[in-house]
Amino acid sequence: MKCAICGIEVDSIDEAIDEGWIPYIWEGGQEKEGPYCGSCSEILIQVNEDGEYVVKEEYKGKITYQEGDFIEEEPQEYVSTGVILEYCDN
Numbered sequence: 001m002k003c004a005i006c007g008i009e010v011d012s013i014d015e016a017i018d019e020g021w022i023p024y025i026w027e028g029g030q031e032k033e034g035p036y037c038g039s040c041s042e043i044l045i046q047v048n049e050d051g052e053y054v055v056k057e058e059y060k061g062k063i064t065y066q067e068g069d070f071i072e073e074e075p076q077e078y079v080s081t082g083v084i085l086e087y088c089d090n
Helices: 013-018 038-044
Strands: 022-027 030-036 045-047 053-055
Touching: 030 038, 038 045
Parallel strands: 022 053
Antiparallel strands: 022 030, 045 053
16 A cells, blocks of 8 residues: 555555554545555644544645555455344244
8 A cells, every 4th residue: 555645655554554554634624535654644644633633734735645546455364245144033
């Protein structure tokens, strides 16, 4: 996966989590899909009073986001099939 700001890459979701990547941010009232690496997050992003990741005031409107799909297809080990069970008392 690649950072949506700087383009740095990591090999797995687990590695990204370990390095402090975040999945999305808010800029103004608009959600910006990530992911965002720990370095960009530390410099450009903060947590607001509601616990959401937002662009710091001094960087609003100044960030150029990379284009593209930044999360590659997950390996088969992460894919699961959902099953819904229903209990009926007849």
